[in-house]
Amino acid sequence: MSDYVDLSKEKNWMCANCNVPLVSGKVDISYLGNSFQVNLLKCPICNLVLVPEDLALGKMAEVEKSLEDK
Amino acid sequence: MTFTVYEHPIWLESEPASMHPEGFKITERALKHCNIDPSSTILDVGCGAGSTLNILQNENNLQGIGIDPSANLLSYAHQMNANIWLTQAFAEHLPLANESIDAVISECTLSLFNAKKAIQECQRILKPNGYFIVSDLYARDPENIDKLKELPGGTSFPRVMDQEKIIRLIMINGFKISIWQDCSDALRQFSLDKLTESSSIDPFDLIIRAAKAKLGYYFLIARKK
Numbered sequence: 121m122s123d124y125v126d127l128s129k130e131k132n133w134m135c136a137n138c139n140v141p142l143v144s145g146k147v148d149i150s151y152l153g154n155s156f157q158v159n160l161l162k163c164p165i166c167n168l169v170l171v172p173e174d175l176a177l178g179k180m181a182e183v184e185k186s187l188e189d190k
Numbered sequence: 191m192t193f194t195v196y197e198h199p200i201w202l203e204s205e206p207a208s209m210h211p212e213g214f215k216i217t218e219r220a221l222k223h224c225n226i227d228p229s230s231t232i233l234d235v236g237c238g239a240g241s242t243l244n245i246l247q248n249e250n251n252l253q254g255i256g257i258d259p260s261a262n263l264l265s266y267a268h269q270m271n272a273n274i275w276l277t278q279a280f281a282e283h284l285p286l287a288n289e290s291i292d293a294v295i296s297e298c299t300l301s302l303f304n305a306k307k308a309i310q311e312c313q314r315i316l317k318p319n320g321y322f323i324v325s326d327l328y329a330r331d332p333e334n335i336d337k338l339k340e341l342p343g344g345t346s347f348p349r350v351m352d353q354e355k356i357i358r359l360i361m362i363n364g365f366k367i368s369i370w371q372d373c374s375d376a377l378r379q380f381s382l383d384k385l386t387e388s389s390s391i392d393p394f395d396l397i398i399r400a401a402k403a404k405l406g407y408y409f410l411i412a413r414k415k
């Protein structure tokens with residue numbers, strides 16, 4: 121599975137609601153019905169997901185742009 | 191232990207239909223256009239774990255035979271159903287006599303093969319007027335087909351063709367095309383998990399490149415001249 125957790129950059133993230141450290145875990149992603157899982161940091165209690173900035177501005181943005189062009 | 195992409199055990203965990211977009215519905219839809227009866231011999235070329243052959247036998251009362259290069263998948267297929275003739279072979283070199291088969295099914299496999307050689311072999315073993323039933327991925331934007339070539343080998347993507355090329359290859363090798371039908375909607379609900387798990391393709395890259403090449407899905411029926 122593709123892993124988008126870079127612990128060297130992201131080890132100190134806490135969930136502000138639950139006050140616990142985020143942990144690496146499987147996250148379901150879906151675009152127009154095509155679903156897949158990747159590893160991202162998320163809160164073990166409320167499941168809030170941290171999307172790293174370079175993923176959000178990079179591949180995720182590119183996916184959205186390419187699906188718009190379709 | 192190393193596996194090729196489609197031999198990866200993850201494909202065998204759940205219902206085998208998940209290997210193909212929309213499961214068997216497209217092949218079944220295609221079969222309705224063919225005049226095939228229980229006395230016909232049907233070859234599933236690249237039968238994998240035998241799921242299509244089982245459906246043919248159990249739900250359509252049709253006896254198929256299967257070839258696949260993977261001993262792992264064939265042994266799984268044999269465990270599931272010992273009443274089907276299976277043999278290990280490549281589509282480019284079929285161990286079958288000339289004009290011995292009534293219909294060939296190639297489900298999501300043509301772009302894994304050397305397509306030209308596989309088509310020539312299917313033409314050789316089919317009886318005159320025999321059916322060649324193909325469903326597979328294709329690029330609806332030929333100008334961006336190169337985007338798929340950069341995806342990892344071992345999957346269909348790098349060798350996906352466009353409609354014109356597929357039809358030309360089949361026609362110049364002794365067939366006439368009866369039906370071409372776009373089924374791209376079938377890709378909409380396809381879970382990418384198993385594919386990305388077994389092949390190390392990055393799912394974001396796959397979606398981006400598939401969208402650029404306008405990756406689609408088709409079925410066609412050709413008849414041997």
Ligand SMILES: [Zn+2]
Nearest residue numbers: 135138163166
């Ligand atoms: Zn939380």
